[in-house]
Amino acid sequence: MRDKELYKALVEKDSAYEGVFFVGVKSTGIFCRPTCPARKPKYENCEFFTSAKEALLASFRPCKRCRPLSHPNQVSEVVQKLVEAVEENPEKRWCDADFRALSVDASTARRQFKKRFGMTFVEYARARRMGLAMKEIRSGGAVLDAQLAAGYESGSGFRDAFSRIMGAAPSRADKRVVWKASWIDTELGPMVAISDEEALYLLEFVDRRGLEREVERLRMKNKAAIVPGETGPIDSIRRELQLYFKGELSAFETPVKMIGTDFQKSVWCELMKIPAGTTVSYADLAAVLGRPSAYRAVARANGTNQLAIVIPCHRVINSNGELCGYAGGLARKEWLINHEKKMPKKSLLQKA
Template identity: 45%
Template sequence: MKLTEERMYQASLDKDSSFEGIYWMAVKTTEIFCRPVCTARKPKRENVEFFLTTEEAIEKGYRACKVCQPLKKLNETPPYIQELLTELTQNVSLKIKDADLLKRNIEPVTLRRWFLKNHGMTFQAFQREFRMNAAFKKIKNGESIIETALDSGYESLSGFNESFKNILGTSPKNSKKQMVIDLKRIETPLGTMYACATDEGICMLEFTDRKNIEKQFTSLSKALHAEIVQGENKHFPQLETELKEYFEGKRIGFEVPLQIIGTDFQQKVWQLLREIPMGEVRTYKQQSELLGNLKAIRAVGTANGINKIAIVIPCHRVIGSNGDLVGYAGGIWRKQKLLELEKAILF
């Protein structure tokens, strides 16, 4: 569908999230511009104009809406929370209590709500999971259970054992047979992403607002027979560095190790995706031809759709035969932005 002003206005009335990042609506009477999903009262059609970038709206004299905050990245982790997470990373035995939060002028209830919304758990539960992940790695590397318990801030071995088992599904004694998938939120210019990794490499990279993201987690956990736990991983720094370079236009390919999970056919499809050069696109039909099976177009589309490692395995470089940007789980607007970043020439 052609992106007319009437279509954009209707999308704002409908609070249609599929238009996020494609346009911004400015209100002439208030001199404010908003996201398509803004919950503020919608103005009359004659009182609005549309912009394809926030810079254009600002140059025209409009201010950012305080309700939908159009200048913020989607689902971005607030700076004060990023600081807390950095502290936990640097000192895994650290226990930040409500009293500590108040000393920093952080309202515990506000922090609790943010973690429940974005992590499905309270901040205190997040800290426990983070500590248990680090403890798991220490025991796996041969450190004693008692020393690990003390280093993790536990005075009681029984308390440590109970927390360990609740989070990792096994006792510390039996943990050497257990596998853990590390989980972290990563910020990008197109919104926050979930990154998952094992010792072998990155096994998942998805935007946090992807539909059915929980099913993705469940599928990954089942495929690897492992618990997904908040924590650091040796591959995360490289991933974050390479993503930063990519969005800055300084990187044309990714070198971070991957652990790709799928059938033989899916693996072939994803390998073909990695062979599409930056700045180029292919159709589903062309991908099928390269596989030597013209009847596999639908199967190729399905494999693209269940790709768990967005951007690094560039399923955004596959488009419809008529040039339409179709089938991207992260949102068509992101597919468009990624191809614009890569300076891809569409049909």
């Protein structure tokens, strides 16, 4: 559903949308249910989510008025108590003694959270911590600072936790498709890679806003569980990225899987033909595709690219020569363009 439709439902407090979406308010940092009685935010301050978990991972905290983590007609005192305790100290890592201090049975907490929200209390607390960590990274903070703020003393523990939020655990995967996710450090900041044993599905900077929702859409669309791990394609792209950032690679050979419409795929394929160190405009791409008036559609397709650097959407600029939007940030876009100007002008063609 489009954001404007959801915003209309929010303004009208339409109860038919209860459980369908949650709204994060950027100006306050809270997220609410559609029927929240609070004053409605401006449209530009809204971010919409299909689950409470998505909102938590995007660093929003639950509203105290509409209590989005409680069933609208049945509020659990145990759930209320635990949510309030988490908000008092969101960086806290919970243990059995903490439950006893609140006179709460850990198994009861696990069962009630699982029934209400599809995740255990420990998963909720972890998601809240990781949301804060993602906010720290997005605001320009060091990954190490975000890691420590989230309560992880080791980098590997932080990365594993980041991966675990992306999908079901292996024991719950049953017969579903299982993809692997891994963290890749680069000169421009950490990236996350997702693949199966055959091809790479996603490669994106960790601090890209909306990454969590993008991963969730990818997971749901393909009915895949995403778990921590390594695969041949992930090992391959990690090695190739190291060479790329050293200026020693101008052609990625890691196999990829493009997931999109035929038009989007046609745009992405043209992007991969742009020689390193050169740039084109959206109008140029539209003309090459034989649809010169479709430059806005080309721009949208460019923005939905899920394979950063490999599909070089950073090589597209405005017709006037100015840099334009890039999900990884304009500073990264400028760096990548300048970096590639030092490379031999070869096409970054991708093996399908």
